[in-house]
Amino acid sequence: MSGSHTHPLYLEGASPVHRLPAEVKILAAFVGVFAIVATPREAVWAFALYLAILVVVWCIAGIGLRWLAPRMLIELPFVVLAVLLPFAESGDRITVVGLSLSVPGLLAAWNILVKGTLGVLVSLTLAATTPVRALPAGLSRLHVPDIVVTVVTLMLRYVNILAGEIDRMRTARIARGDDPRTLHQVGATARGVGGVFLRAYERGERVHLAMASRGFTGTVPLSSAPAGRVDWCVGLAPTVCAVAIATTAWMV
Known part of the structure; x- marks a missing residue:
C-alpha cells in the first residue's frame, strides 16, 4: 500500500x-x-x-x-x-x-x-x-489473523478508488439528464451499484493474481x-x- x-x-x-x-x-x-x-x-x-x-x-x-x-x-x-x-x-x-x-x-x-x-x-x-x-x-502485532489484516489493508487501499468510481458514474448520469432524487430512477441506481460490485470483484481477482505473482504469501510485511x-x-x-x-x- x-x-x-x-x-x-x-x-x-x-x-x-x-x-x-x-x-x-x-x-x-x-x-x-x-x-x-x-x-x-x-x-x-x-x-x-x-x-x-x-x-x-x-x-x-x-x-x-x-x-x-x-x-x-x-x-x-x-x-x-x-x-x-x-x-x-x-x-x-x-x-x-x-x-x-x-x-x-x-x-x-x-x-x-x-x-x-x-x-x-x-x-x-x-x-x-x-x-x-x-x-x-x-x-499484525496484535495477532489479528493474517486474512483479516489482508482484507483490511486492501479495503483501506481501494475504498477511495471505488468511491471515486461511484462519484464519476453519478456525474455521468446527471450529465445525461438523470435525476437520482426521483423514485423512478431506483432501478438505474441499483444497476449502477451492481456494476460497481462487479468491477470491485474483478479488480480484486486481478490484484490477487498480481500480488501472488510477486511472491505474496498472505502476510502483510511489517515496515x-x-x-x-x-x-x-x-x-x-x-x-x-x-x-x-x-x-x-x-x-x-
Missing part, C-alpha cells in the same frame, strides 16, 4: 501521540471504548472524566474542536433515535416544558448519546493520529519497529485511567 495515500480523517502532526506505534493506539482505543460502554448510565461523573481524558489527549496531539465537529456528523442517525426514545417509550412519565416524556426513554436516550458520542470521539482520535499505512502492521515498554506504558495510561473509572462506577 502506497504511503502517499492519506486518509481524510488523518491529521498531520508530530506530537507524542502521533509517534506512538499503531498497535498501542489500537489497543488503547478498543479497551477505552469497552470501558465506556460498560459504565453504568447513571454514573454521569464517569462520562465527564472520560471526556476530560480525551481533552488532555487532544491537547497533546493538537486536535481542535473545529476539526472534530464536522466529523461528528456521522453520529447524527443515533442522535435522531435518541431524541425519539423519550416520546416512544412506555413506563413512568414526567412533564418537561409541557411535553410528556418517558423516564426509561430519557435514560435510554442519555445512554445512547453519551456512549455513542464518546465512542465516536475515541475513534476519531485514533484516526487523526494514526496513518492508514501503519494500521496493518499494528493489527516499522514494534512498540517498546515505554510506548506501552505511555500509550495505555489513559486507558488504564478509563478502566479504573469504569470499575469505580460499578463499585459506587
Whole structure:
C-alpha cells in the first residue's frame, strides 16, 4: 500500500501521540471504548472524566474542536433515535416544558448519546493520529489473523478508488439528464451499484493474481519497529485511567 495515500480523517502532526506505534493506539482505543460502554448510565461523573481524558489527549496531539465537529456528523442517525426514545417509550412519565416524556426513554436516550458520542470521539482520535499505512502492521502485532489484516489493508487501499468510481458514474448520469432524487430512477441506481460490485470483484481477482505473482504469501510485511515498554506504558495510561473509572462506577 502506497504511503502517499492519506486518509481524510488523518491529521498531520508530530506530537507524542502521533509517534506512538499503531498497535498501542489500537489497543488503547478498543479497551477505552469497552470501558465506556460498560459504565453504568447513571454514573454521569464517569462520562465527564472520560471526556476530560480525551481533552488532555487532544491537547497533546493538537486536535481542535473545529476539526472534530464536522466529523461528528456521522453520529447524527443515533442522535435522531435518541431524541425519539423519550416520546416512544412506555413506563413512568414526567412533564418537561409541557411535553410528556418517558423516564426509561430519557435514560435510554442519555445512554445512547453519551456512549455513542464518546465512542465516536475515541475513534476519531485514533484516526487523526494514526496513518492508514501503519494500521496493518499494528493489527499484525496484535495477532489479528493474517486474512483479516489482508482484507483490511486492501479495503483501506481501494475504498477511495471505488468511491471515486461511484462519484464519476453519478456525474455521468446527471450529465445525461438523470435525476437520482426521483423514485423512478431506483432501478438505474441499483444497476449502477451492481456494476460497481462487479468491477470491485474483478479488480480484486486481478490484484490477487498480481500480488501472488510477486511472491505474496498472505502476510502483510511489517515496515516499522514494534512498540517498546515505554510506548506501552505511555500509550495505555489513559486507558488504564478509563478502566479504573469504569470499575469505580460499578463499585459506587
